[in-house]
Amino acid sequence: MNKIEALEKLKQQMLTDKKLPLKTNLVFGEGDCNCQVLFVGETPGKLEDELVRPFVGRSGQLLRKYIRELGWKEEQVYITNIVKRRPPKNRDPLPKEIELYRPYLDRQIEIINPKVIVALGRFSMNYFLPEAKITKDQGKLFKLGDLFVIPMFHPAAALRATKVKKQFEEGFKKLHKQLSTDQGLRIKIGKGKMI
Ligand code: URA
Numbered sequence: 276m277n278k279i280e281a282l283e284k285l286k287q288q289m290l291t292d293k294k295l296p297l298k299t300n301l302v303f304g305e306g307d308c309n310c311q312v313l314f315v316g317e318t319p320g321k322l323e324d325e326l327v328r329p330f331v332g333r334s335g336q337l338l339r340k341y342i343r344e345l346g347w348k349e350e351q352v353y354i355t356n357i358v359k360r361r362p363p364k365n366r367d368p369l370p371k372e373i374e375l376y377r378p379y380l381d382r383q384i385e386i387i388n389p390k391v392i393v394a395l396g397r398f399s400m401n402y403f404l405p406e407a408k409i410t411k412d413q414g415k416l417f418k419l420g421d422l423f424v425i426p427m428f429h430p431a432a433a434l435r436a437t438k439v440k441k442q443f444e445e446g447f448k449k450l451h452k453q454l455s456t457d458q459g460l461r462i463k464i465g466k467g468k469m470i
Contacts, residue, residue, distance in 0.1 A: 278308040281386045289359065289379050296372050297360035299324045304355030304383065312347075312454070313389035314338065315380070316356045317398045317429065318368050324361040329354045334430035338395070341447040353387055355380070357402050368398055377402075384422075391454065392422060396429030414446040416453055425450055 276284070286303045289295060302319040305328055314330075322332040330338050339349050358368040358376045380402075384392070394400040397409040403424045404417055417424045427450070433443035 278386055282308055282383065285379060285382055285386065294375060295360070295379075296369075296375055297358070297362060299361040300327045302327055302329050302356065302359050302361075304329055304353060304359075306349070306353030307351050308353060308387050310351060310353045310387065311390040312352045312393060313384065313387055313391070314342075314352060314354045314393045314395060315399045315402070316354070316395045318356055318358040318365075319361045320365055321361065329356055330430075334434055337430040337434060337443075341444070345447060345451045353389065355383060357399055373398070373402065390423060392424045393450065394424055394426045396432065397426075399429075400424075400426035413442065414449050425453070 282303075286301070289301055289303070299319070302323050316330060316338075319329060320332050320334075323329055323335070329335070338354075342349055342352060357380055358372050359379070362368060362372070392403065394403055400407050400409055400412070403419060404412070404426065407417070407426055409426060409428065413426050413428050415426070417426075425446075427446040428439050428443045430443065433440040
């Protein structure tokens with residue numbers, strides 16, 4: 276089974292899993308499944324639920340702008356969320372929801388097998404790094420088994436405060452530098468298929 280088939284199978288499993296909480300659309304994720312950089316956010320918002328695509332609202336536009344400015348095409352990375360359905364009124368994901376979606380995100384990561392995960396916001400950061408603190412640790416590179424994890428501020432927080440936006444921008448610049456220079460982390464974006 277290739278990556279596209281494995282991801283499709285996973286998505287079908289999610290669609291039929293009655294134990295998964297929240298009843299809005301399943302926003303599975305999108306991008307190049309052969310990417311080396313995976314962006315992981317929190318939960319889909321209203322527009323994401325309507326369009327069944329991750330990060331397409333205001334914060335998503337900011338994220339996608341910086342991805343393009345790094346020289347990548349949006350479809351050369353993969354974008355997803357820890358919880359793949361929109362919670363009511365865009366509330367934060369509950370610990371129980373995160374745990375119930377966890378096996379699916381873990382499998383999605385295993386299939387995609389990226390080199391680097393950019394964890395957007397504290398929920399995503401703490402999914403991978405339970406002890407980390409966003410203000411202290413954003414922009415730092417963590418090694419997690421074979422993976423590197425870089426926590427960054429959530430783009431929605433960057434939209435709310437100029438200071439955070441500046442740090443978010445700096446985080447992206449640092450990411451670019453780290454990906455091209457650090458620890459053998461020379462990223463070559465593949466020409467995989469967008470699904
Ligand atoms: N915020 C997220 O964390 N994910 C989305 O897909 C959209 C907004």
